[in-house]
Amino acid sequence: MVIVGGGMAGTRLAQQLVASAGVGVGTGPVALDVTVIGEEPHPAYNRVLLAEVLAGRYAPEVIALPVPAAGAGAEVRRLSGVRVVRVDRPTAEVLCDDGRRVPYDALVLATGSNPVLPPLRGLFEPDGRDDLHALPEGVHAFRTMDDCLALGAAVRPGTRAVVIGGGLLGVSAARALAQRGAQVVLAHQGEHLMERQLDPGASRLLRRHMAALGVEVHTECRVRGLRTRVAGPGGGGRAARAVRAVELADGYALEADLVVLACGVRPRVGLARAAGLEVAHGIVVDDELRTSDPRVFAIGDCAEHDGVVYGLAGPAQEQADVLARLLAPTPPLPEPRGLRPLAPHRGSAPDPAPQSPEGLDFRYTGTRALTRLTLTSASDRPLDLAAFGDPTPAPGDDVIHLTDATRNTYRKVVVRGDRLLGGILLGDLGTVGALARAWEGDEPLPATPLLHLLTNDGGS
Numbered sequence: 001m002v003i004v005g006g007g008m009a010g011t012r013l014a015q016q017l018v019a020s021a022g023v024g025v026g027t028g029p030v031a032l033d034v035t036v037i038g039e040e041p042h043p044a045y046n047r048v049l050l051a052e053v054l055a056g057r058y059a060p061e062v063i064a065l066p067v068p069a070a071g072a073g074a075e076v077r078r079l080s081g082v083r084v085v086r087v088d089r090p091t092a093e094v095l096c097d098d099g100r101r102v103p104y105d106a107l108v109l110a111t112g113s114n115p116v117l118p119p120l121r122g123l124f125e126p127d128g129r130d131d132l133h134a135l136p137e138g139v140h141a142f143r144t145m146d147d148c149l150a151l152g153a154a155v156r157p158g159t160r161a162v163v164i165g166g167g168l169l170g171v172s173a174a175r176a177l178a179q180r181g182a183q184v185v186l187a188h189q190g191e192h193l194m195e196r197q198l199d200p201g202a203s204r205l206l207r208r209h210m211a212a213l214g215v216e217v218h219t220e221c222r223v224r225g226l227r228t229r230v231a232g233p234g235g236g237g238r239a240a241r242a243v244r245a246v247e248l249a250d251g252y253a254l255e256a257d258l259v260v261l262a263c264g265v266r267p268r269v270g271l272a273r274a275a276g277l278e279v280a281h282g283i284v285v286d287d288e289l290r291t292s293d294p295r296v297f298a299i300g301d302c303a304e305h306d307g308v309v310y311g312l313a314g315p316a317q318e319q320a321d322v323l324a325r326l327l328a329p330t331p332p333l334p335e336p337r338g339l340r341p342l343a344p345h346r347g348s349a350p351d352p353a354p355q356s357p358e359g360l361d362f363r364y365t366g367t368r369a370l371t372r373l374t375l376t377s378a379s380d381r382p383l384d385l386a387a388f389g390d391p392t393p394a395p396g397d398d399v400i401h402l403t404d405a406t407r408n409t410y411r412k413v414v415v416r417g418d419r420l421l422g423g424i425l426l427g428d429l430g431t432v433g434a435l436a437r438a439w440e441g442d443e444p445l446p447a448t449p450l451l452h453l454l455t456n457d458g459g460s
Contacts, residue, residue, distance in 0.1 A: 006038020121225025389422030
């Protein structure tokens with residue numbers, strides 16, 4: 001088995017495959033040879049904690065993931081700093097940038113996502129490359145360990161930093177840079193921070209907390225471009241450029257030594273598309289996490305299931321767990337038989353669900369993910385945040401909303417019938433356990449007054 005991508009999804013899958021390799025069908029262990037090919041030179045790490053490394057709270061090695069070790073019936077090897085450049089489906093091999101060809105019986109694409117590079121004036125030379133390697137000096141994405149280390153090496157107390165994008169990643173980066181002593185401006189085009197997770201009321205509380213950290217927040221603020229200066233000789237006969245300011249749509253310029261691009265991510269689908277696999281926004285997979293080739297699977301940020309690309313760590317790990325259960329205990333994978341439809345035609349009977357020998361249903365049916373974030377501060381009073389589902393009620397929905405400005409707490413849940421539709425908790429997560437169980441399990445709510453959902457016993 002070959003796993004392309006050595007990040008959280010690919011590493012989790014390798015770990016789970018090794019753990020289940022000795023639980024084969026019939027008697028004796030399953031023979032399993034797993035190769036993980038990772039483009040980054042670093043050991044696998046927990047990407048969720050990169051902001052803590054940037055803030056100086058953790059050393060890089062602290063967030064390293066456990067290395068999948070060979071076990072009974074399983075061999076694991078990891079190729080780090082190696083990039084897969086092509087999938088050769090007719091020969092069932094992947095071709096790497098170092099010239100090696102790695103054969104597979106099953107191939108798993110866990111290629112993750114790339115940061116979105118916004119169309120800003122001055123971001124790239126007019127006739128130059130338009131990738132991460134062509135950014136002006138001082139301009140960084142914030143997606144990988146290398147991004148994190150480069151930012152950490154560049155920031156100093158008093159460094160003028162502008163973070164473009166006020167989503168989850170931008171807020172985390174701005175907070176981390178402020179903790180390192182930078183003068184941080186957060187420029188967000190939307191109406192309020194973290195608008196995918198928070199409503200305006202919760203966002204106002206978050207904005208006050210960011211201001212207390214020293215972060216200057218501008219919402220409904222469109223960035224038009226970057227202003228650069230010549231920083232010395234560059235490659236290819238061009239002068240190297242360094243950022244000196246961020247220009248807003250109204251012409252105002254924010255002086256900057258550092259600029260962080262936190263404008264979202266885009267699934268890495270180039271390998272899949274070049275191989276002729278079905279691609280929409282992500283690599284299209286079915287409930288078995290198979291692509292349009294029955295020997296090729298996809299999980300994590302690059303995968304699109306039922307029209308959804310999650311782009312979060314929780315769903316990626318759940319997909320890895322499901323795929324490990326699907327692959328490890330089953331008989332050999334099917335021989336290549338061409339492309340197959342990912343869903344039955346309307347009116348036809350669906351394919352039987354894959355099952356374990358014990359009759360357990362091993363399908364991926366989607367993830368009901370809960371987002372959590374802790375924003376620490378100099379006063380040692382962190383702001384804890386949890387958000388799930390859709391916090392915008394429709395007509396007929398019940399809304400329970402408690403706010404305490406003196407304690408910096410904000411609690412809101414939306415209920416439809418006997419089910420949670422969404423919720424936001426800031427500052428006080430005493431009820432998050434019960435709410436998370438009800439949300440993630442899609443469980444009916446207890447027959448108690450709805451206000452109890454936001455008390456510290458969570459209605460239990």
